[in-house]
Amino acid sequence: MRKHVIGIVLLVLLLAACAPSTPAPPPTPTGPRTLTIMTHDSFDISEETIAAFEEANNAQVEIFKAGDAGLVLNQAILSAENPLADLLYGVDNTLMSRGLEAGIFEPYESPLLAQTPDHLELDPEHRLLPVDYGDVCLNYDKGWFAEAGLEPPATLEDLVKPEYAGLTVVENPASSSPGLAFMLATIGHFGLEGDYTWLDYWADLRANDVLVTDGWEDAYWGHFTYASDGDRPIVVSYASSPPVEIYFSGEDFEEAPTGVVVADGSCFRQIEFVGILKGTQNRDLAEAWVDFMLGRTFQEDIPLHMFVFPANENAALPEVFARFALIPEHPAQVDPADIEANREAWVEQWTETVLR
Amino acid sequence: MSPRKWVSGQAGRLLRLPLAHLPLAYLPLAYLLLFYFYPLASILALSLAPQGWPDLTSLARLVGSSYYLDIFWFTTWQAALSTLLTVALGMPGAYVFARYRFPARSLLEALITVPFVLPTVVVAVAFTALLGPRGWLNATLMRLLGLERPPLDVQGTLTAILLAHVFYNAVLVVRMVGTQWANLDPALAEAARMLGAGRLRAFREVTLPLLGPSLGAAALLTFIFCFTSFGVVLILGGGHYATLEVEIYYRTTRLLDLPLAATLALVQIVVVFGLMTAYTRIQARLAVPQPLRPRRVTQRRPRAVGEWALLVAALIPLLLLLLSPLAALAERSLTVGEVGGPAHYRALFANPRGSIFYVPPVAAVRNSLLFALATVGLSVTLGMMVAVTIAGRGAMKSRPRRVRLMDPLFMLPLGTSAVTLGLGYIVALDEPPLNLRTSPVLIVLAHTLVALPFVVRSVLPALRSIQPQLQEAAAVLGAPPWRVFREIDLPIVARAVAVGAVFAFTISMGEFGATSLLVRPQFPTLPVAIYRLLGQPGVTNYGQALAMSTLLMLVCTAGFLLIERFRVGETGEF
Structure with missing residues (x-):
């Protein structure tokens, strides 16, 4: 019996220790x-x-x-x-x-x-x-494309051309919010039905050696040529990334070191x-x-x-945004109710097409 | 009755009086009940029985699906393979650290513990710097072999996942096995060799069985960590692979599909509980009380050139894998961007945009240390109570079933999905006196949940190896039980307690197993500051994140060295 009493006492003590030491003072008319x-x-x-x-x-x-x-x-x-x-x-x-x-x-x-x-x-x-x-769009490393003597991409369609093989890194829509946004851009742009659906596009991207990362941090800091030791000059990021790059570089730029693809239907607005x-x-x-x-x-x-x-x-x-930010005029459209209803199925289809 | 038996019987009775009873375990049990079982039960009930009766449709969805069977199978075999590799790489290290004294030994031992605290995103950056297509290794190979394209591609492969698992967990084997090995009497193996056994046979038949308990503990913890692996699989696996935990995270955070997530979480818990129960049985049988030898007897400097060569050969693979990513991070923090040098470190101290979430490095270090010290204090206290209760005392080593059950019980949090438990806190701890949802206290309580098994696993093998005669002799000579504990047990297990404390410290510093659900912006820690900096573009943010990571490595190394120095009482040599 005694040991149970000790146990209960300890339990009560523990509970007491867990209670907030100072209970919140009741709101007074004067205090904040x-x-x-x-x-x-x-x-x-x-x-x-x-x-x-x-x-x-x-x-x-x-x-x-x-x-x-x-x-x-x-x-x-x-x-x-x-x-x-x-x-x-x-x-x-x-x-x-x-x-x-x-x-x-x-x-x-x-x-x-x-x-x-x-x-x-x-x-x-x-x-x-x-x-x-904010618009989720493709960013590219201007310096890399100048050095390689290749035109930077201007549309989503460009990414599946042979000369852009192995250049793109995207985030997984299952785990990343820009990844999901970019997937939605392709759904809005290519559509769910027709001769060339969004899944056909992703199958072509896969054939063109697209790299998938878990999140934005790993894509940008792990694989984007401009920002890392990686070898991918095209990354899914934000339309605001170039002015932010300039803002944090502390240098005076004539133009942004990274570019954004803002063609109609190539971005998704969050x-x-x-x-x-x-x-x-x-x-x-x-x-x-x-x-x-x-x-x-x-x-x-x-x-x-x-x-x-x-x-x-x-x-x-702010000045750096006014000077360097591009806002896409016609981002891809997908209805929020459709997104909630189909998110799981779309992500599963995407995973099936791109990763499995 | 022989006099010897009588003495041991009397001593056993004396010893059992207060310590052998359960009260010592009440506090840890109450803690586990309140901060593990209660929140877990709340979220599981809400997920699986939202209307009050259990909804079995999600179970049916699981059973009928080859998709989840595949995930379960992958989760299991990658964990088993990772564990094998970790043990293979860790054992030579454990041997060298246990048996030899050499320059920079404690520093190296502290450094190999650092990987444990590094956020996965940061590790991914380091791996890319070393193994990526433009990384150090590929660049070297291309230069040496005159290649056009990088020969190695580990991005998003199973190799990357396995390497990262070994990188994170090797220290478990080195430390846990090493601690026991250091006190193992070398005379035992020498006797076997004298009787004609070869080196290998002496190791296999004498040393290995004696190391069984700690090797088993290290392997088990590694397996559980890899089994519930999440960040490594997501980030380094490039989305091609999914473990149960990845699936739970995705279902919970993206789809709010709680029933399926909870079912998967239950599967995970059942597997870990089964493993633990099996392991506990085996371990209790494996543990042999043995004459332990102090380190000054077992350890020596390598003598001949051959021994130095052996030492270097045993350490090189381990140090290469564990330390080169750390070096790469530190190097990057000084060279990234146009500015270079210590500029990123200086920038850490400024808040040019006047942000409310700016984290001064000093505050981050202080908060991290406060949380870590509180975690060490709580988990060592509770962990000792648990270990002593489980190990039993004196001659009465056999324990009733309910005590044996305690062991796997305290291991359960390790096998529990962090995001599930995190939501459990939100659902369960919302009323006074347990209104802790937004309190920093919850962080310590959650870290302790993960740290506790490490303390128990570290201390238990040491406690079990104490020869009961020592305790009995002291008891017969009139020492009260607490004094027996202080004078006999504590000095012998002090080293193991220090190892447990190092792990508890590490888990809290690296916020292992805690999700972003348990972040309190009022009390930003070093990992929180790193994530904040990595979350925005701009090369200075990147440089500062690497600088902050280097700071985290330094603080941890210093912390490990300090904890190792800290000894209970005078007898620090065991």
Whole structure:
């Protein structure tokens, strides 16, 4: 008997030790309120911007990062009954249907939506509001092509030509978000049916010795000739990568060292959204954050921290973006509901065609 | 009754009093219950029985599919092959480190432990620098043989996966086997040779069986790590290969297909539990109490030229595979980009964009060290309690079944999908007093879950090899059990505890088994800082990521050297 008593005592002690040492003080009318935002690992912004919001709203902003966008959304869905945060930022158009179907977001029609172009607003009920967008496109190493005396690729079709054999590295759509985006670009461009489908294209790419990596980091830093010891001068990256390369090189460039293929239908536009999570205790503060995020202060801070473009049309771009960034005029289109319905099947078909 | 039996009986009774009972195991068991079984059960219940009754359709999907059978088969054989290669490469190293004293020994021993902490993305960069089409090896071969095209292509091949598995796990064999080997009485093998056995036969029939427990432990841990391998297979396998863990990760994070992911996670757990139970049985039989010899007796400097040659030959393959990627990373951190030199290291200290997530290197080192030290403290404390309970005391080495069951139980976290358990935390630990979902405490608790088996596996063979007569003699002379433990057991196992502590430290520093689910941006660690820098284009970010990786290697090397110096009591020679 005695040993059981000891055991129970130990258990209680352990439980007590695990309890937060200082319970959160009850919200007082004067003290700052805490606003929690859950987001993906790539979220970044400047200290000044956050401070501006905190000061104006007598609030304290806490950022909870937990993996990539897919993982963050899944956690929000699993914790719907006891939400981890007041807002979720970072769901993109490839994931939005899942989030909307799970019913974890509350609608909020921010007045600032008037400043966002209509084509970025994909949820008519305003549960998810567009914050920024970025295009996933092919990048190439200008120096390598000049040295090899070869024209850089101008379209998706170029990659399957014999002279481009063994030059391309792409990310696996099963594990990588730009990989999935690029796969969707080929689906939008070549279509699911017809004489030459997206899978025919991928079969040709495979025959032309395309290299597949797990994620963007390994493709860019492991295999892209411009950035690594690798031997692939063409990589799937972002349209914003060249200005970012210049920005971080600290040098004065006449033109970007890497190029982007922006032909019609060769890129896929990722739009990132913010939404207020159902069950928030701070609805008014959460609304203030959404307005702040769509406003100019935050929007103009986005490009140099997250390397994507602000959704707000009135936001000015930093100089390096204005000078060197290319925005594709007609990215490939795939409906978000189709993506959610077919993601698994498409990825499986892709895997079957390219890897097995 | 012979007097000897009587004494040992009395001593056994004395020894059993407090320590042999279960209370010592209550704390670790409670910990395991709260932070492993409870979250795991929560996520499995949610996944497999969302409406309250079990939904077996995903099981049916598994059973009827050759796709998953193929994955299971690949997972198993690549793990077995990786384990074989790891043991083959690690054993000569274990021998040399156990038996010889030579210059830079402890430094080398610390350096070969570093691979364990390196993030897979960084290792992939190092492998490309060495083995890639424009890498060092291909460039050398092309120059030597006058070739036009690179002769070797390991990108996205099974070879790359196997090499990486050996790279990560060889230290398990070197350290775990080496620790036991160092205290093995050389007289035993010498006696066999005197009786006419050849070198090989003496090794096979005397040394190898005596090393059985630690060799088995190292091989088992290697197998489990390779069986649940994820990053290595994804990144170095180029998407051509999938293990169960890769499939679980994909199902969970991309498709939110929890039922199938949970079923696969269960398969993994069952396999590991089965292996562990079998191993525990064998190990308890293999363990022989033996007269241990202190290191100053067993170790010596190599004498003749022949011995030096043997030493170098045994070490070269190991050091080549384990240290050349480290060297490549350090070299790159100084030469990448236009600037070169220490510029990337200097850049680590600046935050030109005023980012809220900028990680000052000092803070990253401090956070990593704090998490690692807390993990070492918690896992060594809990691990000792577990090991002592399992090993039993004195003459009463045979333990009741429920105690024997504890051993595989504490190994289970190693075979559990990290992403499944991570989601379990989100689902289960959401109410006070266990509202830990966003707390940094959870990081230590999760790291300890992975570190604990290493402490147990390191300490247990040492505890079992203690001759019961020593404990009995002390007990009969009037020493209370805790004193027997302190004066007899602890000095003998101190070395093994240090090895366990090194592994616990390593696991936490490298955030082994923890996913991005367990990252708290308020407390950024070195791996978190590395990932942050690698996540954006720009050569300076790349250079800084390599600089930060080099920093991680340095901090770990220093940490290992320090832990090795740390000895319990005066008797540090075992």
